Amino acid sequence: MGTNTELTREANVLTRFLDAGDVAALVRGVGVRQAIVQVAGCVREDFLRWHEFEKSARLASHSAVGVIELMPVSDGNRFAYKYVNGHPRNAQFALPTVMACGMLADVQTGFPLLLADLTLATALRTAATSALAAQAMARPGARTMALIGNGAQAEFQSLAFHAMAGITTIRAFDVDASATARLARNLAKVRGLEIVPVRSVRDALSGADIVTTVTADKTRATILTPEMVQPGMHLNAVGGDCPGKTELHVDILRGARLVVEYAPQSRIEGEIQQWPEAPVSELWEVLAGTAPGRAGADEVTVFDSVGFALEDYSALRWLHATACARDAGRYVELVAMPPDPRDLYGWMMQANAEAVTPRACESTTAAETTEST
Amino acid sequence: MGTNTELTREANVLTRFLDAGDVAALVRGVGVRQAIVQVAGCVREDFLRWHEFEKSARLASHSAVGVIELMPVSDGNRFAYKYVNGHPRNAQFALPTVMACGMLADVQTGFPLLLADLTLATALRTAATSALAAQAMARPGARTMALIGNGAQAEFQSLAFHAMAGITTIRAFDVDASATARLARNLAKVRGLEIVPVRSVRDALSGADIVTTVTADKTRATILTPEMVQPGMHLNAVGGDCPGKTELHVDILRGARLVVEYAPQSRIEGEIQQWPEAPVSELWEVLAGTAPGRAGADEVTVFDSVGFALEDYSALRWLHATACARDAGRYVELVAMPPDPRDLYGWMMQANAEAVTPRACESTTAAETTEST
Numbered sequence: 001m002g003t004n005t006e007l008t009r010e011a012n013v014l015t016r017f018l019d020a021g022d023v024a025a026l027v028r029g030v031g032v033r034q035a036i037v038q039v040a041g042c043v044r045e046d047f048l049r050w051h052e053f054e055k056s057a058r059l060a061s062h063s064a065v066g067v068i069e070l071m072p073v074s075d076g077n078r079f080a081y082k083y084v085n086g087h088p089r090n091a092q093f094a095l096p097t098v099m100a101c102g103m104l105a106d107v108q109t110g111f112p113l114l115l116a117d118l119t120l121a122t123a124l125r126t127a128a129t130s131a132l133a134a135q136a137m138a139r140p141g142a143r144t145m146a147l148i149g150n151g152a153q154a155e156f157q158s159l160a161f162h163a164m165a166g167i168t169t170i171r172a173f174d175v176d177a178s179a180t181a182r183l184a185r186n187l188a189k190v191r192g193l194e195i196v197p198v199r200s201v202r203d204a205l206s207g208a209d210i211v212t213t214v215t216a217d218k219t220r221a222t223i224l225t226p227e228m229v230q231p232g233m234h235l236n237a238v239g240g241d242c243p244g245k246t247e248l249h250v251d252i253l254r255g256a257r258l259v260v261e262y263a264p265q266s267r268i269e270g271e272i273q274q275w276p277e278a279p280v281s282e283l284w285e286v287l288a289g290t291a292p293g294r295a296g297a298d299e300v301t302v303f304d305s306v307g308f309a310l311e312d313y314s315a316l317r318w319l320h321a322t323a324c325a326r327d328a329g330r331y332v333e334l335v336a337m338p339p340d341p342r343d344l345y346g347w348m349m350q351a352n353a354e355a356v357t358p359r360a361c362e363s364t365t366a367a368e369t370t371e372s373t
Numbered sequence: 374m375g376t377n378t379e380l381t382r383e384a385n386v387l388t389r390f391l392d393a394g395d396v397a398a399l400v401r402g403v404g405v406r407q408a409i410v411q412v413a414g415c416v417r418e419d420f421l422r423w424h425e426f427e428k429s430a431r432l433a434s435h436s437a438v439g440v441i442e443l444m445p446v447s448d449g450n451r452f453a454y455k456y457v458n459g460h461p462r463n464a465q466f467a468l469p470t471v472m473a474c475g476m477l478a479d480v481q482t483g484f485p486l487l488l489a490d491l492t493l494a495t496a497l498r499t500a501a502t503s504a505l506a507a508q509a510m511a512r513p514g515a516r517t518m519a520l521i522g523n524g525a526q527a528e529f530q531s532l533a534f535h536a537m538a539g540i541t542t543i544r545a546f547d548v549d550a551s552a553t554a555r556l557a558r559n560l561a562k563v564r565g566l567e568i569v570p571v572r573s574v575r576d577a578l579s580g581a582d583i584v585t586t587v588t589a590d591k592t593r594a595t596i597l598t599p600e601m602v603q604p605g606m607h608l609n610a611v612g613g614d615c616p617g618k619t620e621l622h623v624d625i626l627r628g629a630r631l632v633v634e635y636a637p638q639s640r641i642e643g644e645i646q647q648w649p650e651a652p653v654s655e656l657w658e659v660l661a662g663t664a665p666g667r668a669g670a671d672e673v674t675v676f677d678s679v680g681f682a683l684e685d686y687s688a689l690r691w692l693h694a695t696a697c698a699r700d701a702g703r704y705v706e707l708v709a710m711p712p713d714p715r716d717l718y719g720w721m722m723q724a725n726a727e728a729v730t731p732r733a734c735e736s737t738t739a740a741e742t743t744e745s746t
Contacts, residue, residue, distance in 0.1 A: 096708075
């Protein structure tokens with residue numbers, strides 16, 4: 001991407017917009033596993049330049065029924081943010097629990113380069129980051145993963161661990177058996193990956209090298225208890241991601257090596273909210289090799305994942321590069337771009353008022369009419 | 374707006390999108406002064422229910438050349454945020470100094486109801502808020518306003534004070550005389566409002582009842598010094614709006630009644646950053662009548678305006694209501710909306726990969742092809 005080109009004003013300075021269908025088609029075009037692998041490459045690159053980013057915990061607005069968050073991040077070259085909600089009871093309105101969109105902007109000018117649905121990209125980057133962590137934390141030769149919670153993220157976690165962490169068997173459990181059936185059906189044709197529906201968490205964990213928990217209840221749940229966890233297991237705890245929402249019994253944490261994305265945020269939102277003084281490493285340290293992901297074959301390791309804005313930055317830059325290469329989406333006039341930037345008024349007065357006035361405007365006065373000429 | 378209707382899933386749950394041209398046409402259709410008056414009505418209503426809002430100072434990401442901000446606010450019914458930049462040197466790229474867009478979402482579900490350009494709406498709400506403050510703070514019978522800084526906001530400030538605060542003469546000064554000429558030209562046909570170009574700040578202030586400063590330099594400037602200010606003047610200080618950017622000499626503040634939008638933010642960003650312990654009232658108190666806007670005819674009053682997220686909430690809800698009434702803009706699939714919310718993967722696999730694959734996809738593997746069937 002040539003910065004000069006971006007900064008030179010074209011006849012039309014427009015923002016690329018990828019709606020949800022555009023993103024889905026783009027991911028399908030690349031291939032979903034290939035997309036996860038590419039996003040994982042972006043996440044790894046960005047985590048390895050951790051200190052170049054201006055980081056902050058997300059800005060969360062909580063209500064009785066859910067949360068709405070803004071997640072900003074910048075590396076001094078690009079500014080990215082994600083809008084995302086979490087409403088566990090949205091199913092009653094046939095709406096997704098999580099919906100997301102976001103923007104990538106040029107720090108040099110503030111111009112928004114890309115606006116995109118991030119619902120799908122969030123699933124990709126979450127799965128990609130989980131698999132990246134597992135590469136560094138799970139025992140070599142891991143083949144079987146227990147997958148507890150078979151909701152919207154289940155296929156993406158499955159494909160990520162298949163493509164990146166050597167998983168060939170997934171023992172899948174959900175309190176809703178139809179969710180597991182859907183997962184098995186959706187991935188039935190993926191070569192070399194077997195989905196085994198099971199009837200309990202305990203059954204899922206039988207023989208598992210890796211355990212992924214990705215349940216959705218906004219409660220302090222205890223999906224895993226200490227006696228279920230075998231020496232050497234890697235736990236990928238994805239579902240606990242806000243205050244009051246956890247999945248692991250605290251004693252599991254006390255006996256394990258703990259890795260998080262960004263400690264200040266994870267201490268508020270992650271499994272470790274149950275244990276404020278928990279010793280943790282950050283994923284970037286593990287990826288950089290400055291902190292161990294695992295000390296021995298019998299160690300229990302936990303990636304306590306809550307989702308961090310940097311991962312969305314990675315997803316957004318992957319979307320932007322991929323969309324540019326494939327000319328995906330369309331251009332929109334997201335922000336006003338008067339030919340003379342100081343003449344916002346004059347630009348506005350060129351607009352065709354008739355275009356959006358289906359009937360006579362009741363509020364037009366004689367003075368307004370005069371002014372409009 | 375019927376909440377039930379919004380919460381009932383329609384065949385297509387889509388987000389209304391107003392691009393910059395749509396907003397301009399909408400404002401033109403309503404009439405720009407009428408739009409300012411209507412937005413001011415929304416701002417007043419929202420400031421009068423100040424305690425219903427969850428407020429926070431904006432989230433600012435500063436760089437050497439500018440700032441990018443996210444400004445969120447919620448009243449438990451609607452969540453709104455604005456993305457906005459401030460890059461004083463953008464003119465060299467023929468880009469506006471300030472570009473903005475934002476979203477209005479339903480707190481009950483997190484669903485984004487409206488996405489819109491806010492560049493123009495920001496100018497409207499800033500002018501509307503300035504005029505609201507002046508109604509409560511300027512001397513009765515004010516007719517003449519000095520307008521220092523004749524950039525993109527000048528016409529909107531002029532029209533707001535004409536429509537709402539009785540101003541009939543504007544003495545306009547800018548270091549760039551062509552900016553003043555543009556302002557005079559743009560407003561030449563507005564009945565009952567005279568724009569008088571002058572050659573200095575001092576000249577502008579001659580006989581002025583109200584002084585509006587809306588300059589753009591990101592520096593600690595001293596546009597006004599104490600000896601210029603006459604007893605009874607109302608100062609509407611709009612241009613100082615981030616750390617290190619001010620327009621008034623601190624001694625002007627020390628002798629004046631000070632009103633701000635939201636004190637915690639204004640102490641960081643406003644004129645009062647020069648005087649940390651300044652005694653201030655908040656605008657909502659003045660509008661509610663619980664704090665005086667002016668104590669006597671000789672008092673100097675200052676509205677130290679930095680722009681607050683609540684004003685953008687008001688602008689967004691005005692845009693949304695007005696766009697709905699006039700069926701403006703278009704609907705977009707801003708966030709993924711799978712028919713079965715838990716089946717994000719299945720929804721994605723329905724997407725037409727060909728639609729965005731102009732050439733054979735180099736990354737498609739045999740496994741991917743199988744999976745796609």
